[in-house]
Amino acid sequence: MAADREFVTHCMELLSPLGSVRSRRMFGGHGFYVDDLFLAIIAFDRLYLKADAQTRPRFEAAGCEPFVYDGQGKRVTLGYFTAPEDAMESPALMQPWARLALEAALRTRAAKKAPAKPRKGRP
16 A cells, blocks of 8 residues: 555656646546646556547557556546656656646546537528
8 A cells, every 4th residue: 555655646746747736546546636637547556647639649659558447348448548658757757748638638628618509490
């Protein structure tokens, strides 16, 4: 359990240049919020960062792996990718990747808040 806390603390330090970081236990791991935006999780002893259609190619090009788990007999892939190994070394190396996660989280939040477009009726 001490190693778990140490890893959580380390990840919080890596994300701290983006703003106020808090963690919360969830799903057997931890979730990370920066200024109330959910942007990273620890699962299976790895840090995963939020990704979307715009950022996914950058994560894939860096060799990052998607967050995949087996759920109810099916493989489920979520919109999170592992952080690059070198980014785990310092906040400075993590910052560009964490910013990508923050941008994806902001886009996700904006999409959820956007009002549905009214359907135009035909005369």
